Structures are given as structure tokens and as C-alpha cells.
Amino acid sequence: MPHLLDAPKILPTNTKLLYAEPHILDLSLYKEENGRSKLLQVIGEAAKTGFIHIINHGLKPEWFQTVRDITYTYMLETGNEQKDRDSSSSGTGYFEGYKPRSQEEKAENSLPPIEEYSYDYFATGKVRRPPLIAENEDNIHNIFDFYHNTLTPILLDLINEYCQFKPGTLADHHSDTSEVAHLLFYRRRWFDNIKKKRGSYAGHTDIGTLTYLYANPSAGLQIYGEQGWRYVAYIPDSVVVNAGDALEYLTAGKINATLHRVLKPPDDQERQMRTAIVYFIHPKDICMRDSLAHYNAIQQKQTESSRKDPGSPINGACLNRLISAISANNSDEYKRIVDPQALNAAKSGGLISGPQNLMVDYKTLALLQIVPRNG
Numbered sequence: 293m294p295h296l297l298d299a300p301k302i303l304p305t306n307t308k309l310l311y312a313e314p315h316i317l318d319l320s321l322y323k324e325e326n327g328r329s330k331l332l333q334v335i336g337e338a339a340k341t342g343f344i345h346i347i348n349h350g351l352k353p354e355w356f357q358t359v360r361d362i363t364y365t366y367m368l369e370t371g372n373e374q375k376d377r378d379s380s381s382s383g384t385g386y387f388e389g390y391k392p393r394s395q396e397e398k399a400e401n402s403l404p405p406i407e408e409y410s411y412d413y414f415a416t417g418k419v420r421r422p423p424l425i426a427e428n429e430d431n432i433h434n435i436f437d438f439y440h441n442t443l444t445p446i447l448l449d450l451i452n453e454y455c456q457f458k459p460g461t462l463a464d465h466h467s468d469t470s471e472v473a474h475l476l477f478y479r480r481r482w483f484d485n486i487k488k489k490r491g492s493y494a495g496h497t498d499i500g501t502l503t504y505l506y507a508n509p510s511a512g513l514q515i516y517g518e519q520g521w522r523y524v525a526y527i528p529d530s531v532v533v534n535a536g537d538a539l540e541y542l543t544a545g546k547i548n549a550t551l552h553r554v555l556k557p558p559d560d561q562e563r564q565m566r567t568a569i570v571y572f573i574h575p576k577d578i579c580m581r582d583s584l585a586h587y588n589a590i591q592q593k594q595t596e597s598s599r600k601d602p603g604s605p606i607n608g609a610c611l612n613r614l615i616s617a618i619s620a621n622n623s624d625e626y627k628r629i630v631d632p633q634a635l636n637a638a639k640s641g642g643l644i645s646g647p648q649n650l651m652v653d654y655k656t657l658a659l660l661q662i663v664p665r666n667g
């Protein structure tokens with residue numbers, strides 16, 4: 293076994309932060325009599341923001357520590373040229389490899405502030421992985437096999453029932469999935485380069501069905517809800533689940549995609565390097581394509597109507613995109629234009645008035661101020 297560095301443990305912050313109310317799904321209830329109705333209730337309470345914390349899942353904290361160690365060791369001990377050779381290349385049919393450096397980074401031999409290794413669940417045995425990762429496949433699969441075999445089927449089953457779909461509907465859409473983990477490494481003081489490409493995770497929704505994140509003591513992840521942006525509570529050893537666009541699409545908005553972003557950690561954690569193990573589930577290809585086409589069409593329509601008529605009505609899906617557009621530059625500008633009541637109305641299917649005097653270009657995710665002409 294190659295030598296693994298110990299990724300330093302990060303102590304929870306002492307800084308007072310505003311947290312989103314967690315919706316806690318206790319997985320030990322799944323097999324219990326009467327447990328199911330409690331779980332369905334939690335799914336319902338979490339439907340507006342699409343995010344839940346899972347506890348009593350049975351995954352061992354050491355397994356995550358090992359994957360953090362693998363990420364940490366790979367990122368710190370692999371030379372830049374080797375990373376280029378390990379880069380994900382198209383044509384293999386798998387989403388596997390180190391996320392390539394930009395031409396500019398190659399020219400100046402620098403690294404992006406946030407580095408990423410993509411681990412494609414289905415590529416195991418099909419592609420050549422860097423030795424450190426290949427030799428730790430069993431360790432990595434302790435977690436990912438559970439996600440694939442147990443967690444996803446349970447969550448799809450519960451959401452299916454919550455939506456009152458014919459039994460097995462969501463499972464059918466996932467008979468053939470694509471599942472990719474991102475092993476993320478936020479280099480020390482990554483936030484100094486927030487304007488750089490891959491210098492931040494500004495507000496966004498993930499494109500797939502469900503995303504799994506392991507509880508991160510490094511405070512920074514925020515979700516958008518009725519009260520605006522709020523930190524995700526740190527519940528040690530929980531798995532944090534985000535809903536993605538494809539789930540919002542498949543459930544016709546009964547479950548909203550989670551708008552989320554990562555901010556600079558508070559002062560008592562800012563010297564730490566942050567790792568994150570993020571696991572994405574996508575539905576089968578045809579369904580993924582439909583979902584992407586659906587949201588592209590929404591964006592296009594909204595771009596046009598916003599051009600013609602700034603302030604024209606928008607619905608919940610557009611609102612999500614609007615908020616991500618505005619937060620993409622990490623400003624809190626949205627506060628001026630989206631009030632909680634409007635957010636609620638839009639999320640429950642109603643139309644609300646778009647921002648007055650502001651035009652949104654959804655294609656470039658830009659927010660343009662219409663300056664009134666004199667005279």
C-alpha cells in the first residue's frame with residue numbers, strides 16, 4: 293500500500309454563523325415499522341430546498357478519513373506534469389481523471405485554486421487510474437458501493453412515494469445511471485483567487501438527480517432558502533444530500549433543486565486546506581438529456597422575455613436560475629429583489645414578477661441594470 297499522508301482534521305468553527313434548519317433523515321427508521329411515515333414527513337419538509345442530512349447510515353467515519361487522505365496525498369504529492377498525464381481525456385466514455393489545467397495554468401506552471409479528481413464509479417476495472425488511487429479502490433468503494441447499492445435506491449423509493457408516483461417510477465429512470473465522484477481539494481487560501489476560473493463555487497444547482505456530500509467541518513457550504521443564504525449545519529458524520537435539476541425535472545418541481553455555493557471559511561478555519569468528497573447521481577441518458585433540454589429552453593425563453601420586458605413574470609425554475617446568476621459574482625445583490633414570500637409563491641408553482649429595472653441574461657448568467665434615460 294503506498295504511503296498516505298494524514299489529511300489534517302479540521303476543528304469545527306467557533307464563529308457564530310446563521311444556519312439553515314436541518315432536515316434530518318434517520319436511515320435506521322427505514323426498516324422499522326412506522327418508520328416510513330416519519331421519513332416521508334422529512335422528505336416533505338425538505339422538498340422546498342431539496343437538501344437533507346442523513347444520519348445512522350452505517351458508513352464508518354474512518355472510510356471518509358481515508359478518502360480525504362487519498363485526495364490530500366494525491367493532490368500534494370503528484371507533480372504538475374504527472375497531473376497533466378492523469379487528466380481526464382474525452383473518448384474513453386468515462387468521466388475519470390484529474391480535471392485538466394487551463395492553458396494559462398500550464399504556461400505559468402500553476403495549479404487551479406480548487407483542484408479536482410473525477411472518479412467514475414463505472415470505470416472501475418475499465419480505465420487505468422493513478423497508482424495511489426488504483427491501489428485504494430477497495431477503500432473508495434466502501435463508501436461508493438453503499439451510495440450505489442443502498443442509499444440511492446432508498447432515497448428514490450421514498451421520493452417516489454412522497455410524489456405519489458406509480459411504484460418504481462423513479463427507479464426505472466435510474467435503471468442505468470451515471471455516477472461520478474469529485475474528490476475536491478481547495479488549496480490553502482483558495483478564496484484569494486475567487487475571481488479566477490475554478491477559484492470558487494458560486495451559487496449553482498447540480499445538474500443530476502442527487503448529490504451526496506459528507507459532513508464537512510470546514511464551514512463554507514451554504515444553501516438558499518426562505519431566509520436567503522444560510523450555512524449548512526455541521527452534523528458530524530452525516531451525509532448531506534442536495535437535489536439536482538434532474539430531480540426537480542422528474543418530480544415536476546415537487547422537489548426543488550438545491551441552490552448552493554461555497555464561501556470563504558471563517559477566520560478560525562481559513563488556514564486549512566478543504567477537501568470534499570462529492571458524489572453525483574445522474575438518471576439514465578435519455579432522461580438526463582430531456583432535463584438539460586428543459587432547463588436550456590427555460591433559460592432561453594427567460595433571456596428573451598427579460599430582454600423584451602424586464603420585470604416580466606418568472607416561475608420557480610427561473611427564479612432558481614436567477615438567484616444563481618446573481619450570486620455567481622458572489623455579491624448579495626439578490627436580497628434587493630427576492631423576498632421570501634415571492635420565493636414561496638414561485639416555488640409552489642405561481643408566477644412572480646421578475647426584478648424591476650434589471651435584465652437577466654440567463655445564457656451568460658449576467659445581471660444587467662437598466663439605467664433610466666433622462667428625459
Ligand SMILES: O=C(O)CCC(=O)C(=O)O
Binds near residue numbers: 505508513553554568
Ligand atoms: O465543496 C463542496 O462542499 C461543494 C462543491 C459543489 O457544490 C460541487 O462540487 O458541485
Ligand SMILES: [Fe+2]
Binds near residue numbers: 497552
Ligand atoms: Fe454543487
